[in-house]
Every structure is written in C-alpha cells, then in structure tokens.
Amino acid sequence: MASSNDHLVQSDDPNHPANLIPSLCAKFWHLGWVTGTGGGCSIRDDDLVYLAPSGVQKELMKSSDLYVMSLAAQSASLFKRQRIYLREPKGLKPSQCTPLFLAAFTKRRAGCCIHTHSQWAVLVTLLLESQNKNVFEISHMEQIKGIGKGFEKSGNLGYHDTLRIPVIENTAHEEDLTEFLEEAMDEYPDTYAVLVRRHGVYVWGENVHKAKTQCESLDYLFQLAVEMKKLGLPWIRSPELVNLQAQYK
Amino acid sequence: MASSNDHLVQSDDPNHPANLIPSLCAKFWHLGWVTGTGGGCSIRDDDLVYLAPSGVQKELMKSSDLYVMSLAAQSASLFKRQRIYLREPKGLKPSQCTPLFLAAFTKRRAGCCIHTHSQWAVLVTLLLESQNKNVFEISHMEQIKGIGKGFEKSGNLGYHDTLRIPVIENTAHEEDLTEFLEEAMDEYPDTYAVLVRRHGVYVWGENVHKAKTQCESLDYLFQLAVEMKKLGLPWIRSPELVNLQAQYK
Amino acid sequence: MASSNDHLVQSDDPNHPANLIPSLCAKFWHLGWVTGTGGGCSIRDDDLVYLAPSGVQKELMKSSDLYVMSLAAQSASLFKRQRIYLREPKGLKPSQCTPLFLAAFTKRRAGCCIHTHSQWAVLVTLLLESQNKNVFEISHMEQIKGIGKGFEKSGNLGYHDTLRIPVIENTAHEEDLTEFLEEAMDEYPDTYAVLVRRHGVYVWGENVHKAKTQCESLDYLFQLAVEMKKLGLPWIRSPELVNLQAQYK
Amino acid sequence: MASSNDHLVQSDDPNHPANLIPSLCAKFWHLGWVTGTGGGCSIRDDDLVYLAPSGVQKELMKSSDLYVMSLAAQSASLFKRQRIYLREPKGLKPSQCTPLFLAAFTKRRAGCCIHTHSQWAVLVTLLLESQNKNVFEISHMEQIKGIGKGFEKSGNLGYHDTLRIPVIENTAHEEDLTEFLEEAMDEYPDTYAVLVRRHGVYVWGENVHKAKTQCESLDYLFQLAVEMKKLGLPWIRSPELVNLQAQYK
Structure with missing residues (x-):
C-alpha cells in the first residue's frame, strides 16, 4: 500500500x-x-x-x-x-524518535517537533547532573522572549520570567523515553521542550515556524549557559544585583 | 493605503x-x-x-x-x-526595535542601524555586570581602527585609543529602552554602539557599509574580550607592559 | 599506462x-x-x-x-x-596516507577510510598524553550509538557501552604509522578508528555512508570530551551517580 | 593613466x-x-x-x-x-598593508602574501606578551609539516622540528610596521610568517597555493595553542614525556 x-x-x-x-x-x-x-x-x-x-x-x-x-x-x-x-x-x-514526536502532536497539538543532539544541550544536562538537578533554569535573558508562554496560552515569556526546561534521564532505547517525556510534559504543562540527559533535546511548537525559532532560542540559551559556566557567571541573576544596579544608575 | x-x-x-x-x-x-x-x-x-x-x-x-x-x-x-x-x-x-532605530537616525543621522543578540555582546555585559560596570573598555587592539572617531568627526579611532561602549540595563519591553539608549548617546556622543545588558547591542553608521563593518569590528572585539577573560588577560593593556616591551626590544 | x-x-x-x-x-x-x-x-x-x-x-x-x-x-x-x-x-x-587506508581495506574490508586533523581529536590525544594514557574512553553518551559494534558484527554500540578508541604515537613519516595502526587494529579488533597522538584520527566503515557518519559521531564525541574537560566533567560517568539518580527520581 | x-x-x-x-x-x-x-x-x-x-x-x-x-x-x-x-x-x-606585502615580494620573492586579523593569532600574541616573549614556539604537531623549511630551501618542516614565528610590536600606522617586519625577516630568515602583537599575522609563500595552505596550517596551530592554554597543556612537549612514552609502550 x-x-x-x-x-x-x-x-x-x-x-x-x-x-x-x-x-x-x-x-x-x-x-x-x-x-x-x-x-x-x-x-x-x-x-x-x-x-x-x-x-x-x-x-x-x-x-x-x-x-x-x-x-x-x-x-x-x-x-x-x-x-x-x-x-x-x-x-x-x-x-526511533517516532513515538516522542507523536507525544508532542497528541498531548500538545504541536505542528512540528525537532530533536537535536546539540552539544550545548548535552553539556547543560551534564552540568545539571553534577549538581543533582533535573531542571534547567535561567533568568533575565532577552532571548527568553523567543519562547511561548505555554500550551493554549497566547504570547511569549517575558524578560523577567525564569525559563524552566525539565531534564529526563536517557534510556537504552529511544522509544523508551516516551513515557518519561510524557511525564515531564505533565509536570511542566507549559514547556515547549524537554532535555534528555547525555543525549539532546526535544523542542516543539504550534507550527514549523514556532518549533524552529523556539529551538534556535533554546540552543542559544544552552550555549550561553555553558559559556557562562566557563566564566563563573550564575544562570539565575542574583537578587542582590538588582539593588546594586539601581544604586549605580 | x-x-x-x-x-x-x-x-x-x-x-x-x-x-x-x-x-x-x-x-x-x-x-x-x-x-x-x-x-x-x-x-x-x-x-x-x-x-x-x-x-x-x-x-x-x-x-x-x-x-x-x-x-x-x-x-x-x-x-x-x-x-x-x-x-x-x-x-x-x-x-519593537523601531524607536531605537529611529533614535540612531534622528539623533545621529545614521543611514543604517543593526541590532544583534550576539552571545559575545551578551557575555561582555554579564562580565561587566559582575564587576558593577556599565561601560566596556578595551585598548591596544588593531581592530579598534575599524570604528569611527564619532558623530560628525572624520576618520577612525587609532590603535592607541581606548574604545568605550556604554551598557544600558535591559527593560521588559524593547521600546522602553529608547530613552536609555538616547541618554547613553548623550553621555557618549561619539559612540556608534550601545550594549544592552543580557540582551545584545545596537550599532549604527553613516551608511550600510559603515554600520556593517563597525558591527563586525565590535563583534570581533567582544568575542576577543570573552576569550581574553577565559585566558586571564586584561582588556586594558597594563601601563607597566609598555616599559617592559621597550626594555626587551 | x-x-x-x-x-x-x-x-x-x-x-x-x-x-x-x-x-x-x-x-x-x-x-x-x-x-x-x-x-x-x-x-x-x-x-x-x-x-x-x-x-x-x-x-x-x-x-x-x-x-x-x-x-x-x-x-x-x-x-x-x-x-x-x-x-x-x-x-x-x-x-603518504595510502598504506594506512590500505590497512583499513585489507584488514577490516572497509569501503571507505577518512583521515582528519580535527583539533578535537588532537586535543583529546594531548589530554590523554598528560595522563599517560593511550586509549580514549567515554561512556553514557547517546552519540556512542552512532558507532558500529565492530568488525563482522551487526548493529551499533548501545548507550550503556563504553566507547574505546586506541591512540598510537605519531611518527616522523606518515607511512611509518602503518605498523602501529595495524597493531592497534589487532589489539582493538572491533574499533572503527585509531587516534594518532598530536596528529588526528583515522576512521573507517563498511561503506562511505558508515565511514562518514562514524567520523561525524566520533568528532562530536571528541569535541564534547574537550568541552567536558574545560568544565571539570569526567568522561566516564561515576558509578555513584547512578544511585543518586535513582534516588532523586 | x-x-x-x-x-x-x-x-x-x-x-x-x-x-x-x-x-x-x-x-x-x-x-x-x-x-x-x-x-x-x-x-x-x-x-x-x-x-x-x-x-x-x-x-x-x-x-x-x-x-x-x-x-x-x-x-x-x-x-x-x-x-x-x-x-x-x-x-x-x-x-596600508601595501609596503608589507612588497617586503614579502622583494625580500622573499613570495608570489602571494596574506594578512589576517585572526583572533587565534591575536590571542597567541597576547599570551606571549603576558610572558614577555616575542616568538611563538610549538613542537611535535603533525600540522607543522604544512610549513616549508624556509627561503630557497626545498621541502617542509618535520614533525620533530620546532616551529618558530617571530612577533613584532604593533605601530599606530600599519605602514610603519614595515621596517620591523623586515627586521624579523632578517632575524628569522626561514620564517614564512610574522605575527603582529594585538593585530594579526602576515603569511606568505612562493605562490598562492603555498601562501594559503601555510596560512591555514598556522591558523590551525594558533587555535590549537589557545585551546591548549585553556586546558593547561604546554606548547613545547616536555622532554620527560618522551621517556615516559617509551616506557608505557
């Protein structure tokens, strides 16, 4: 047929x-x-x-x-x-990614889903692993505005929002990631992406345009996060910094 | 219409x-x-x-x-x-960049204005933030010669000049940056660029050629500055170095 | 003729x-x-x-x-x-690479052999040299699945397998590498690649498709390994980590 | 005319x-x-x-x-x-590079001269400056074989040769570099390149092919040298290493 x-x-x-x-x-x-x-x-x-x-x-x-x-x-x-x-x-x-793509289509009505092995995504999951964490968090970055507010919500995140991307553990067979991906979607209903430890990231969007630009924005933030770590800069802006900034203006 | x-x-x-x-x-x-x-x-x-x-x-x-x-x-x-x-x-x-581009056109009679989210620009603003600074300064780099002397001045900066690019704080809405950009232009009347903390940079020039080549030169210097920081090299050449250099020649 | x-x-x-x-x-x-x-x-x-x-x-x-x-x-x-x-x-x-390519064709019945001077490959051999090691080992990386199980074996390595690539010392004349390459092939009969200290890597495969994609997967892993070293992350996942991960789930 | x-x-x-x-x-x-x-x-x-x-x-x-x-x-x-x-x-x-190109043509009968502002070249000159040095030296790298033995000599450098590239100080006007470039050529008669502190590199060759491939090989080595510095690896292979290597074989 x-x-x-x-x-x-x-x-x-x-x-x-x-x-x-x-x-x-x-x-x-x-x-x-x-x-x-x-x-x-x-x-x-x-x-x-x-x-x-x-x-x-x-x-x-x-x-x-x-x-x-x-x-x-x-x-x-x-x-x-x-x-x-x-x-x-x-x-x-x-x-083997098929059931993961289907999860984005059925659970989130996505129009496109992209799976990358970007080294920046992998390094972010490794840095989080060494801190025993399973969520990536970054705040106060203009590029965060490239990510939508979430499922069935209109508009995008703002500069003052903290972006959170869950990390799931990798499995021997890619298909077996599906239930963990779906769990992460349930726990983070507004996320447009799930990082996979030592593997990469799944990113989706309402349509091709949104999936691609969200994937670009996330990859940009993952790369920035890795470079920040090399330079000793924290991913979440210190609350003290806000006062200092107000002061020296 | x-x-x-x-x-x-x-x-x-x-x-x-x-x-x-x-x-x-x-x-x-x-x-x-x-x-x-x-x-x-x-x-x-x-x-x-x-x-x-x-x-x-x-x-x-x-x-x-x-x-x-x-x-x-x-x-x-x-x-x-x-x-x-x-x-x-x-x-x-x-x-949302429209009023910022207009500021370059009206206040500086620019013929072109470029806005990038270059990670090098963002990392420079983060490194400065960690030192509580709101101006990027670098000296003794040949590529500084790629930047003009300033508004209504002819010729370019020289190798011995210190390049200074002001940094303004980011705002929730890009349009709200306009007044801070204009303030930075007033405070640094000869600058062809303004960095925006955790966001990127605005670069302009008399015409497309100058805006583009100045943007390239600045991005080159931002990247160099980040790499220098990783290698423990200062952005401003030490005055002692001048004597040492004269000595070992 | x-x-x-x-x-x-x-x-x-x-x-x-x-x-x-x-x-x-x-x-x-x-x-x-x-x-x-x-x-x-x-x-x-x-x-x-x-x-x-x-x-x-x-x-x-x-x-x-x-x-x-x-x-x-x-x-x-x-x-x-x-x-x-x-x-x-x-x-x-x-x-001068000719006898090395021939070794892959005769000893491993390869259909294609690629020799790169990739800086990531060279840096990996330098990092190993500083630890007096002559084999590159990395574990728990999805991209390892891009490498075949070995000579006359079907299927690819799995996520839980440790990838091992032998390193041979460089010689003054590239042709003189041949016997050391062949020795490494004998010692690691299932390897599809041999690193050459301070020089690069030889990668082969059954056909052009496999040689090229294995070379891409290895180069990806070499680059990741160098970035991991910069960030203080070990190439072999700590056994303790497994328990910790099970625990925080 | x-x-x-x-x-x-x-x-x-x-x-x-x-x-x-x-x-x-x-x-x-x-x-x-x-x-x-x-x-x-x-x-x-x-x-x-x-x-x-x-x-x-x-x-x-x-x-x-x-x-x-x-x-x-x-x-x-x-x-x-x-x-x-x-x-x-x-x-x-x-x-402004004209007299420097002419120096390569007249003093070394070059057929092509390339001047780059490569960041790797600039970073190498900065790392040397911080050690008060005016010559770049690297040894035991296969890519050194991409550089010719020198003026009017046939053949290329070998793997065991140490590559030496002189560094001259930058001047306010590029034309004023000429005499220092010529001095460096006299002091290092076999060099095919001269680094310029905080500026870049001049590379030449008998013809376009040789100038370009030598420039590629040097840029590769400059980048490698910067990455080695980030990883704490020395540019000149330690003499002790040779014995250790012989021992663990």
Missing part, C-alpha cells in the same frame, strides 16, 4: 512538509544539531504526520525518504507500539 | 534597501547575530526608513515583508509612540 | 567514488577536519581503490586529481612499499 | 590573480580571518603585483576594485613611500 501513496511526498511547494523536512534537516546539520544520523524532525499537517527516517545523512535527505502516517489512525490503534504508515520509503527504517 | 506603496520595496538593484535588508539579515543569521527571530536591521535612504518586521525568520526574510516610513512625517507626529507607515506588509507586526 | 585509464575517474553519477571524494573533501574542509592540505579520504569499490593525492587544497579537489589502484594487484606485489597505480594524475604525488 | 589599464584586472580565468583575490578574500571572511574591512591579500605574477584596496567589505570585493603595480618600477623609485600604480580603481584608497 505504501508505495501507492508517493504523491503524499511530492510537491513543488517549498513549504510543503515533504520539502521542508529535508531543507530543515540540512540546515540543522550545518548548525551541528544533527550529526552522524543523530537527531531528526517531524511535521504534522492536520491529520498527516511526516517523519524523517532513521539512519539517513541529514544534509542529504530527500522527500522520497519520508514516512507519512495518519495521526487519527495511529491513535485509534489498539497496539500503540505498532506503527501504521500511509507511505513508507523503500530500504529505510522508521525513526 | 499601505498596499498602494508596494513599489517602495520593489527593485532589481541588489543595493536597494529593500533588497539589502533581507540579504544582510540572512548573513547575520549565519553569523549567529540574529536567531529565533531576535535582532534586526533598518536602513534609512534620505527620508525613507526601511524596517524589518517582527517575528520573521531572519534568514528567510523577503523584500515584501518590509515596513517603510517617512522619517519627517514620523518626527512631525505629535504622538511619538504612534507609527505612521508609508507601506505595511500584510499579516506581520512592526518590530 | 596511467593516462589511458582516465575513464576510471570520469562519471556523471554524483555517487561515483571519483565524484564523492572531491565533494566529501570539500565538506570536510568546511568542517575544519582537513586544512592546509592535511587529512584525506579514500574509497574502495570492490577491487578498485580511489585515493586523494598529496598536497592538494582539499576544498578545490577535482576527480581528475585522483589516483586509482587495484587492491588485489597491490596485495599480490612482493614489494609492499612500492605502489602500483591503474591511474595516476599528472603533476601530483600520492598521499 | 590608471583607467586605461583596466584590462589588467579583466580575465575569464578563475585562477587569474584579479579573480583569485576576490574569491580568496570572500573565503577568508567566512573563516573569520578578515572582518570589518581588516586584513587583506596580495598576489604577485612575475613583475605585476595585484592588491586589494583599503576599506572594502572583503566578502564583496570585485576584480575592478584591485590596484596593480609593477614591482620593478616601484623598486626603482627613489621615493619608497610613494606608490606608482599601473591601475587604480576609482573612489578607493590603497591598502
């Missing part, structure tokens, strides 16, 4: 999901977010979910490499771990 | 402001200066001011996304916070 | 080895893996071995610059250090 | 100096070697010297922006500081 649905990934529109996923993955490869086939990206267009396959060189992906799934059909299936594809590429394997 | 002025952003000349802003923004995205829709750029061509919109992916901006304003009409308006556009793109919002 | 075999490097197929080597080398130059003519790449297609020449600017290499060799003819030769080429480019010299 | 010689910078050959200088400068801009109009490049083709102008954005340079000079005519001139151009671009100014 799958081969009969090749039209699902054929379009002249550069903004069609089947064209966007390859161009985004190439962009992410150049940013160092996806490397050695790690990382990935999925887009949901109403009921249709477009998925990058496993094991492909991310800067060389083609539209014809993509899987397509019906979210409704998948959700209705009694066997959650069995995937039902509308379109399957020949000679490739589905991504 | 706005839609009737689409010709203002239509030109075959790659050096037309409506074409330059998208190509510059794409370049700045690749340099990491503007990310997650943060940062921006505006060009003034005589009375016409071309402005990048809010919330657009900077590497994907199009000429048709730009706002155009008459500087004279805007300045003559009794309601400073109300913007009067000659041309407005559909479905987009004006940038 | 050589000039008569130009057809060996002429193909319209971008995936032909004679076209892949130049495009891979250009990619590696942009990644900083090969610079100042250092580093290189070779592909084996059944019996035919395609080799980048010595001393060429890697981002400017052309198909016509390549050497081609018969692996069987070379292996049958009584004089191992004498090279027999099916095709030689005019005015160029063979790469 | 100058305008009559436009044919000197007009060629369809991408390897013509008038085409190579713009393409090299664009490449160097992307490497971060030339920024904010700083840095530059000159090529000598027999008696003709092609020079990038002052103050141009390096990634946007055009063939028509170049100056051309006769080396013989310039050398025969009684007034060394007066430049005699065969071809001058309109509306531009000659580079």
Whole structure:
C-alpha cells in the first residue's frame, strides 16, 4: 500500500512538509544539531504526520525518504507500539524518535517537533547532573522572549520570567523515553521542550515556524549557559544585583 | 493605503534597501547575530526608513515583508509612540526595535542601524555586570581602527585609543529602552554602539557599509574580550607592559 | 599506462567514488577536519581503490586529481612499499596516507577510510598524553550509538557501552604509522578508528555512508570530551551517580 | 593613466590573480580571518603585483576594485613611500598593508602574501606578551609539516622540528610596521610568517597555493595553542614525556 501513496511526498511547494523536512534537516546539520544520523524532525499537517527516517545523512535527505502516517489512525490503534504508515520509503527504517514526536502532536497539538543532539544541550544536562538537578533554569535573558508562554496560552515569556526546561534521564532505547517525556510534559504543562540527559533535546511548537525559532532560542540559551559556566557567571541573576544596579544608575 | 506603496520595496538593484535588508539579515543569521527571530536591521535612504518586521525568520526574510516610513512625517507626529507607515506588509507586526532605530537616525543621522543578540555582546555585559560596570573598555587592539572617531568627526579611532561602549540595563519591553539608549548617546556622543545588558547591542553608521563593518569590528572585539577573560588577560593593556616591551626590544 | 585509464575517474553519477571524494573533501574542509592540505579520504569499490593525492587544497579537489589502484594487484606485489597505480594524475604525488587506508581495506574490508586533523581529536590525544594514557574512553553518551559494534558484527554500540578508541604515537613519516595502526587494529579488533597522538584520527566503515557518519559521531564525541574537560566533567560517568539518580527520581 | 589599464584586472580565468583575490578574500571572511574591512591579500605574477584596496567589505570585493603595480618600477623609485600604480580603481584608497606585502615580494620573492586579523593569532600574541616573549614556539604537531623549511630551501618542516614565528610590536600606522617586519625577516630568515602583537599575522609563500595552505596550517596551530592554554597543556612537549612514552609502550 505504501508505495501507492508517493504523491503524499511530492510537491513543488517549498513549504510543503515533504520539502521542508529535508531543507530543515540540512540546515540543522550545518548548525551541528544533527550529526552522524543523530537527531531528526517531524511535521504534522492536520491529520498527516511526516517523519524523517532513521539512519539517513541529514544534509542529504530527500522527500522520497519520508514516512507519512495518519495521526487519527495511529491513535485509534489498539497496539500503540505498532506503527501504521500511509507511505513508507523503500530500504529505510522508521525513526526511533517516532513515538516522542507523536507525544508532542497528541498531548500538545504541536505542528512540528525537532530533536537535536546539540552539544550545548548535552553539556547543560551534564552540568545539571553534577549538581543533582533535573531542571534547567535561567533568568533575565532577552532571548527568553523567543519562547511561548505555554500550551493554549497566547504570547511569549517575558524578560523577567525564569525559563524552566525539565531534564529526563536517557534510556537504552529511544522509544523508551516516551513515557518519561510524557511525564515531564505533565509536570511542566507549559514547556515547549524537554532535555534528555547525555543525549539532546526535544523542542516543539504550534507550527514549523514556532518549533524552529523556539529551538534556535533554546540552543542559544544552552550555549550561553555553558559559556557562562566557563566564566563563573550564575544562570539565575542574583537578587542582590538588582539593588546594586539601581544604586549605580 | 499601505498596499498602494508596494513599489517602495520593489527593485532589481541588489543595493536597494529593500533588497539589502533581507540579504544582510540572512548573513547575520549565519553569523549567529540574529536567531529565533531576535535582532534586526533598518536602513534609512534620505527620508525613507526601511524596517524589518517582527517575528520573521531572519534568514528567510523577503523584500515584501518590509515596513517603510517617512522619517519627517514620523518626527512631525505629535504622538511619538504612534507609527505612521508609508507601506505595511500584510499579516506581520512592526518590530519593537523601531524607536531605537529611529533614535540612531534622528539623533545621529545614521543611514543604517543593526541590532544583534550576539552571545559575545551578551557575555561582555554579564562580565561587566559582575564587576558593577556599565561601560566596556578595551585598548591596544588593531581592530579598534575599524570604528569611527564619532558623530560628525572624520576618520577612525587609532590603535592607541581606548574604545568605550556604554551598557544600558535591559527593560521588559524593547521600546522602553529608547530613552536609555538616547541618554547613553548623550553621555557618549561619539559612540556608534550601545550594549544592552543580557540582551545584545545596537550599532549604527553613516551608511550600510559603515554600520556593517563597525558591527563586525565590535563583534570581533567582544568575542576577543570573552576569550581574553577565559585566558586571564586584561582588556586594558597594563601601563607597566609598555616599559617592559621597550626594555626587551 | 596511467593516462589511458582516465575513464576510471570520469562519471556523471554524483555517487561515483571519483565524484564523492572531491565533494566529501570539500565538506570536510568546511568542517575544519582537513586544512592546509592535511587529512584525506579514500574509497574502495570492490577491487578498485580511489585515493586523494598529496598536497592538494582539499576544498578545490577535482576527480581528475585522483589516483586509482587495484587492491588485489597491490596485495599480490612482493614489494609492499612500492605502489602500483591503474591511474595516476599528472603533476601530483600520492598521499603518504595510502598504506594506512590500505590497512583499513585489507584488514577490516572497509569501503571507505577518512583521515582528519580535527583539533578535537588532537586535543583529546594531548589530554590523554598528560595522563599517560593511550586509549580514549567515554561512556553514557547517546552519540556512542552512532558507532558500529565492530568488525563482522551487526548493529551499533548501545548507550550503556563504553566507547574505546586506541591512540598510537605519531611518527616522523606518515607511512611509518602503518605498523602501529595495524597493531592497534589487532589489539582493538572491533574499533572503527585509531587516534594518532598530536596528529588526528583515522576512521573507517563498511561503506562511505558508515565511514562518514562514524567520523561525524566520533568528532562530536571528541569535541564534547574537550568541552567536558574545560568544565571539570569526567568522561566516564561515576558509578555513584547512578544511585543518586535513582534516588532523586 | 590608471583607467586605461583596466584590462589588467579583466580575465575569464578563475585562477587569474584579479579573480583569485576576490574569491580568496570572500573565503577568508567566512573563516573569520578578515572582518570589518581588516586584513587583506596580495598576489604577485612575475613583475605585476595585484592588491586589494583599503576599506572594502572583503566578502564583496570585485576584480575592478584591485590596484596593480609593477614591482620593478616601484623598486626603482627613489621615493619608497610613494606608490606608482599601473591601475587604480576609482573612489578607493590603497591598502596600508601595501609596503608589507612588497617586503614579502622583494625580500622573499613570495608570489602571494596574506594578512589576517585572526583572533587565534591575536590571542597567541597576547599570551606571549603576558610572558614577555616575542616568538611563538610549538613542537611535535603533525600540522607543522604544512610549513616549508624556509627561503630557497626545498621541502617542509618535520614533525620533530620546532616551529618558530617571530612577533613584532604593533605601530599606530600599519605602514610603519614595515621596517620591523623586515627586521624579523632578517632575524628569522626561514620564517614564512610574522605575527603582529594585538593585530594579526602576515603569511606568505612562493605562490598562492603555498601562501594559503601555510596560512591555514598556522591558523590551525594558533587555535590549537589557545585551546591548549585553556586546558593547561604546554606548547613545547616536555622532554620527560618522551621517556615516559617509551616506557608505557
């Protein structure tokens, strides 16, 4: 059946999901977010979910490499771990990230979910591990304004808000992360991202635009956080600093 | 009315402001200066001011996304916070940076103003904050020669000059930075840039060429300053060093 | 004879080895893996071995610059250090890496071997040298899953496996590394890479795809390891940490 | 007269100096070697010297922006500081680097000279300054083999050679560096590069290929040296290490 649905990934529109996923993955490869086939990206267009396959060189992906799934059909299936594809590429394997992407689509109605192995994300989880922490917190950074207020809320976080991104422990098999990702979503209902210890980050958004720009803003903050640690600067602005600042103005 | 002025952003000349802003923004995205829709750029061509919109992916901006304003009409308006556009793109919002760009155009007759969220700029403001300082100072660097002497002065700074860039505190709303930016311009009349704590930097110049090359020179110096701090090297060359150098020659 | 075999490097197929080597080398130059003519790449297609020449600017290499060799003819030769080429480019010299690439092809049946001078690889060997060690070890990193289990084994390493890459000492002449590389292969029969102290790394794989993605995964891990050292984080996860993690969940 | 010689910078050959200088400068801009109009490049083709102008954005340079000079005519001139151009671009100014490029051409018969403001070069000069040193020394690095043995010597440095690059102090005017550059050339007759404190580096070679690849190799070593300093690793391998290494083999 799958081969009969090749039209699902054929379009002249550069903004069609089947064209966007390859161009985004190439962009992410150049940013160092996806490397050695790690990382990935999925887009949901109403009921249709477009998925990058496993094991492909991310800067060389083609539209014809993509899987397509019906979210409704998948959700209705009694066997959650069995995937039902509308379109399957020949000679490739589905991504182990699939159930994690689906969690963002079903639990948060996301339109796009990005998974990176960014070294900044990994280093942040390592720095938190050495302090026995499982949430990343940073405050008083303009770039925080690039992140939305949360699920079904309009508008973005403000400069004075503290951004909190939960960290879940890594598992041997990526699929097994799903329940922990869902738990983190329940515990942090407004988060648009979950860090995975020694692994990377999952970031989503209402649409491709929001998922991508939120992923950029978070990666920027993760990199900044690592550089701040090297320079001995704290991630949360000291309350005393506020008074000092008022004073020397 | 706005839609009737689409010709203002239509030109075959790659050096037309409506074409330059998208190509510059794409370049700045690749340099990491503007990310997650943060940062921006505006060009003034005589009375016409071309402005990048809010919330657009900077590497994907199009000429048709730009706002155009008459500087004279805007300045003559009794309601400073109300913007009067000659041309407005559909479905987009004006940038919160607009009044800051206008400050550079009106107070310094700049032809171009660039706003980056460069991590080097942010880290410099954090390092200064930890020392309770609100001015960045660096001396004896060749790249200082890339910065002009100041408003209505001809020529550039010399190798022996100390470069000073004021730092203003960030505000919850970007528009509210305007008065502090203007104060910093008054206090440092020859500066071509103002750093914003935990946010980034505004850099301007007489024309696009000068704004861009000054922004590059400053970003180079900010990055160098951060690396120097990691290596324990002071930003201002020690006066004792001069004698030592003379001695070992 | 050589000039008569130009057809060996002429193909319209971008995936032909004679076209892949130049495009891979250009990619590696942009990644900083090969610079100042250092580093290189070779592909084996059944019996035919395609080799980048010595001393060429890697981002400017052309198909016509390549050497081609018969692996069987070379292996049958009584004089191992004498090279027999099916095709030689005019005015160029063979790469000193040739016998090292051949070792990967003959001892491990590799289809592609990449040699980088990546600074991360070099820094890892320097950090190990300062601890008197000749094997790089890292554990509990998702990216480890990008590396195969080993020679004639199917599947990849898992998250809980410790990745071990042997380090050999550098020699004055690159060809003289061959016996040490082969010794390291014997001692670590499942390794897909050998680090060379103060020099770089050799990485191979069954085919171009696997060699390239393994090289990317290793370079990612070398960079991460250097950044971890700057931040005081150990390369091997502490066993105590496991208990602590279980406890705070 | 100058305008009559436009044919000197007009060629369809991408390897013509008038085409190579713009393409090299664009490449160097992307490497971060030339920024904010700083840095530059000159090529000598027999008696003709092609020079990038002052103050141009390096990634946007055009063939028509170049100056051309006769080396013989310039050398025969009684007034060394007066430049005699065969071809001058309109509306531009000659580079202050001109006499430094000429020094490489006349004293070392170089075919190309590159001047970068690379931050790694600048940081190396700062680290040496803090130790009161005016020569950069590094040993036991494979990439040293990318540098030639010296003026009128054939072959390249070996792995066991110590690379030495002299550092001269910066001056207020770039032209005034010339005599110090020439002094350094006299003191280190085999060097292909001179570092300039708090400024950058001049690198040359017999031809474009050698100047560029030597510049890449040196920049690689400068970056490595800075990273080594951050990690507490010495630039010169300890003599004791040799014995230890022999021992643990």
